[in-house]
Amino acid sequence: MQSSSLSRRMQLAQRRIVVGISGASGAIYGVRLLKLLRQAEVESHLVMSRSAQVTLAQETGLRIADVQALADVFYPNTDIGAAISSGSFRVDGMVIAPCSIKTLSEVATGCTxxxxxxxxxxxxxERRRLVLMVRETPLHAGHIRSMGAVTDAGAIVYPPVPAFYSQPASIEEMVDHTLGRVLDLFDIETDTVRRWSGTAAATAIPD
Known part of the structure; x- marks a missing residue:
């Protein structure tokens, strides 16, 4: 009984993040997110749309199996009975990286x-953190209304806009900085964020 209780407490203590990858451009965000979660020892649960698999091959040259291997658990997108389809399955939240307008629209309307x-x-x-890395431009009014709807419902819309103040030397650095800021929202430290500490000209104000 004690062993069972300890196992239960360890299960609850394990941090879990659901990672969704849709068919929008920017598959690298989902791939790098899985790698960062593994480095941070956070359990990842992956689901990919069929369109994501096409984008993945086009943009990265990776196979589906390559990305599946980065996750602790993988679910087919058709598996509506999967663990992550139930609120009784304990997770810390979910990031869809990248998030297509189609996926955004489904979440906004509840038509899943x-x-x-x-x-x-x-x-x-379940009032858990949901971050949607919406990747589309330009935006029309319908897109913006959908973003407003998911925000009202509790989601965070986080377009993958690069931060140039960090002076990234590569695409990977740019991607990792953005994902580091996303994971800040879950209090997961990745050491990929060059944090702003003020301008060099700033001086302390005397008392």
Missing amino acids: GSLLSRAADVMLK
């Missing part, structure tokens, strides 16, 4: 036709 959007809907109903 896949595990990807269903898992996101679960985050909202």
Whole structure:
């Protein structure tokens, strides 16, 4: 009985993040996110849309199996009965990186036709953190209304806008800085963020 109780406490203590990858451009964000979570010893649960698999091959040259291997658990997008489709499955939250407008729209309306959007809907109903790295431009009024709707429901819309003050020397540094800021929202430290400490000209104000 004591062993069972200890195992239960250890399970609850394990941090878990659901990672969704949709078909929007920017598959590298999802791939790097999985790597950063592994480095931070956070358990990752991955679900990818069919369009994401096409984008992945086009943009990175990686195979689906390569990305699946980065996650602790992988679910097919058609598996509506997966653990992450239920609010009773304990997770810290979910990041969709990148998030397509189609996926955003499904989450905004609650019309969830896949595990990807269903898992996101679960985050909202359970009041867990949901971060949508919406990747689309330019935006029309319908897109903006959908962003407003998910924000009202409790999600965080986080377009992957690069921070040039960090003076990234490569695409990977740029991506990692953005993802580091995303993981800040979950209090997960990655050491990939060059944190702003003020301008060099700033001086202390005397008492």
